[in-house]
Amino acid sequence: MAARRELGGELRRLRGERRGAEVAALLGWSESKLSRIETARTGISDADLERLLRVYAGTHGDRARLRELARRGRVRVWWAPYRSSVAEPYDEFVAFEAEAVVICEWETQVVPGLLQTDEYARAVIEVGAEVRDPETAHRRTALRMARQTVLTRDPPPQLCVVLDESALRREVGGRAVLRRQVQRLYEASQRPGVELRVLPFAAGAHAALGEAFVIFEFGPERAPVVHSEDLVGGQLRTKPSDVRVYREAFADLRRRALSVPETRELIARTGHALG
Known part of the structure; x- marks a missing residue:
């Protein structure tokens, strides 16, 4: 949950001033799907993350870090x-x-x-x-x-x-x-x-x-x-x-x-x- 929460925050930061509805429309998503990812209510697949990264055009460091957060967010934790x-x-x-x-x-x-x-x-x-x-x-x-x-x-x-x-x-x-x-x-x-x-x-x-x-x-x-x-x-x-x-x-x-x-x-x- 912590990794998923951090990932959502980073994605929200990369979105910047763009409206969620605008980004969701570019991806063919509902705005609620993007919101659920940003608020850590749901995880994100590798394919969806790559599509978001192409839209946001973050740095190489951003992309590597977000991929690692997404991976950690999908791991079944010991507790x-x-x-x-x-x-x-x-x-x-x-x-x-x-x-x-x-x-x-x-x-x-x-x-x-x-x-x-x-x-x-x-x-x-x-x-x-x-x-x-x-x-x-x-x-x-x-x-x-x-x-x-x-x-x-x-x-x-x-x-x-x-x-x-x-x-x-x-x-x-x-x-x-x-x-x-x-x-x-x-x-x-x-x-x-x-x-x-x-x-x-x-x-x-x-x-x-x-x-x-x-x-x-x-x-x-x-x-x-x-x-x-x-x-x-x-x-x-x-x-x-x-x-x-x-x-x-x-x-x-x-x-x-x-x-x-x-x-x-x-x-x-x-x-x-x-x-």
């Missing part, structure tokens, strides 16, 4: 079996997570999904207002655990997490579940490619009060994407000015947070206190 249990925005979130080379995450209330234990994840998922049956909770938990394999791919993404101290104190699933989750965090803090920092209560007010978010970076050839959390699945932000605001907020959080060694010490003390 397809779980799609029925999650909303479409989450589907895109997983796609971006799987493709990112750098993931920067700020979490205000709970441990990030990539670092959760299965019992902690299930406790978080079960309190969701839209989760109404055990099977949905089970499938969402399984998906969350499967997502964690992104950290073991070759090469793995760089994961930088700033975690509010409250997440270390909140007994999600009960005290024993939190104790095991804190132990998992301690282990994760020692993994290559993982930078884990805790923002202590003493840090006071900061630039991202009340909103958790993730920044996905893909390298120089592709624009970053931000996913911000809300109660109905979150929102994807791609506008450069929006992304810049979130990058600056994350930099502020990282400056205010404890160092990596100080974070590790705090996590260890918290684990001991939990028994």
